[in-house]
Amino acid sequence: MRLLNGSSSAEAGLLAFLPEPMARTDTGGKQMLGWNHPPEHMGMVHEHWRQYEAMSIYWHLGLAMVYTFLMFSSLIGNGLVAYAFFTCKALRTPSNILIVNQVGMDMMMFVNIPWLIVNSVAGHIVGWETGCDVYAFFGAVGGMGSAMNNAIIAFDRYRTIAFPIDGRMSGKQTTALAIFAWLWALPFSILPMVQVLGGKFVPEGFLTSCSFDFLTDGDETRFFMATIFTWAYAIPVTLISIFYSKLFGKVREHSAMLAAQAKKMNMKSLQSNADADKESAEIKIAKIAFTIFFLFIVAWTPYAVVAFVGAFGDRSLLSPVTTMLPAIAAKVVSCIDPWIYALNHPRFRAEIEKMVPCLKGQPKKPKSDAASDSKSVATEATGDAS
């Protein structure tokens, strides 16, 4: 292959394996982004990128290293969760179908990680136009699907906690919702591939990854970007905040109702340990809900901002590095997801601790001593009774 042709390039290291400059746009002897794209594929590189100097090998290597790290953490986290779900029958509950669906979404994102590492080595997207489409398709489905799946999980949790007796969804319902998340992701992942309605997948940043085209001038592109912003970001984020705030409200309501009943029984309030438990439960929920919400914001806001700036704002802000950051953010979250959803889940946690004993206790032990003490009294009281 051409890759092995050797090179006249002055750059050391991996660049030695890169092809002869195909379309060198010399500006004072510097290689600009896209220099290694052969003319027939030059069309996919937007003018905007060509004004930047080509990324040095160190940037590519650095990115590849970050992605290698992500690859392993994603594999471990998602792998553990999927393995636990499929091997342990007790975990196959309706709610957990959504957790596993999240793993599925994360795996779509995961496919792109090794691919990007290869791209970094090659210096361009492997597979050119087709590769770009497929790469961006996986990213789009994984990203938008997981956004909607996050909202669905929030809904499921709201139902479970708000109506613990009769509100839980059946396996059929959650499966339908899981499929819905995929369907939600599909339209705006397919449209850009067939390039209708102003959508297009193009290389971005270091030109080693692909995503929606937000740079092409024209109302069509802007319209497409606005739609996708609403569809993949605004709607899910609204749903997530609605469900978690409703859930939190319900938990408070339940606590208040119970306190009122305790009062009717002439109990001052829920005494001692019960009281402490109630407090921490609300805080715990708030923390977890906030973490999930915050994580979603961290994952997708950079992307939304970059796309918006590209479509509507001052493009000079969009250097290759600033456009690569959102891609990394989204991928990082796909690695953290399993830890947030499954490993925060008491039963998943217990199963996984069984499989990987070294995980046990480590993160929890130090601070939970006081809390678990009072809790064990409660369980003891009921568990011991005959």
Next chain:
Amino acid sequence: MIPVFLLALVVAVKVFKKTTPNGKITVYLGKRDFIDHLDHVDPIDGIIVVDNDYLKGRKIYGQVTTTYRYGREEDEVMGVKFSKEIILAREQIVPPAHHEDKQDLTAVQDKLLKKLGPNAYPFTFKFPPASPCSVTLQPGEDETSKPLGVEYVVKTFVADGADDRGHKRSSVALAIKKLQYAPPSRGRRLPSSLVSKGFTFSQGKINLEVTLDKEIYYHGEKIGANVTVNNNSRKAVRNIKVYCVQHCEVTMVNAQFSRHVASLETREGCPITPGASFTKTFYLVPLASSNKDRRGIALDGYLKDDDVNLASSTLIAEGKAPNEAMGIVISYSLRVKLNCGTLGGELQTDVPFKLLHPAPGSGDAREQKALKKGKSQERSRYENSHYADDDEDNIVFEDFARLRLNEPDD
């Protein structure tokens, strides 16, 4: 052997006991079921016996807690606990914090004090007013975690101060039930309901009248529902369905749901053609045993597998609003549904009734006991073999059986 035991059962006082894992302390309770008489509730009366020289300056505390569990343990996500525990009473038992008058002690306490000697200390706890009754919601077949419902536990523990929690080895927990029994008189009123249904495109109405033969039924009794249908319409009644419906209101989470606990469907006399009428008494027996493994059926607090019955109707003291009832509120109704064909729709009515245990001591209770006797003989024979025979004072001790396995410590 056996006749002697049966004799003992008749005259003896039955006492429940449980010993701490380290064997140093034993708690005796005169009964496990405490009756809410609406104007007062049986006090929780017991005796605690502690080994000589065990305490060494420490104290024994007793407490009564109620646990509301309103969601399955396996559904707990995000750190939510679907159970709440309320400590209803907590007191120092040994050494006695205040001297109880002799007259305050119940007969069982007196008897036990005499028998168990100087190391026995009495304790008495009271249920707070308006405390809910014990109810267990039957878990589904595949569910293994703790059942939903309202539970009471008496617990004693050894500690230096009231805030100290004590150690498992020197603690003992006894699950008890708070129940309501039917009032002594069943009342004369026969509940009934009369409804009629007209049709959009045709004249005339179908009248349905349902009358029950009692207002209060005892567990195991059959419910007689007299159903009268007068068909003055042009539609025909295809079939008749009769259900016993258990209504369950979980006040902690403001949830309500209903379950059919007995049902029958008949085409007898059907189709009831225009102009015809039909009268018949249908009988249904709502039983826990015919609803095994059905999720969400409410049972009276569940301590042992063999004395399960459907949850009793929640009675409300006079002068109190029904919505003041707490915990899990149970009511029953008999529902009759007439199927008037696909276009005609359904005509349905509900007649409320109460389902309870007869008040002990009333004639009805004796009658029912006799009814049950045949069934329970086998059981009491089995139970007797587990009693520590102690007929000196005619006290029969029964160990608190362990129903559920201990939770792993967290």
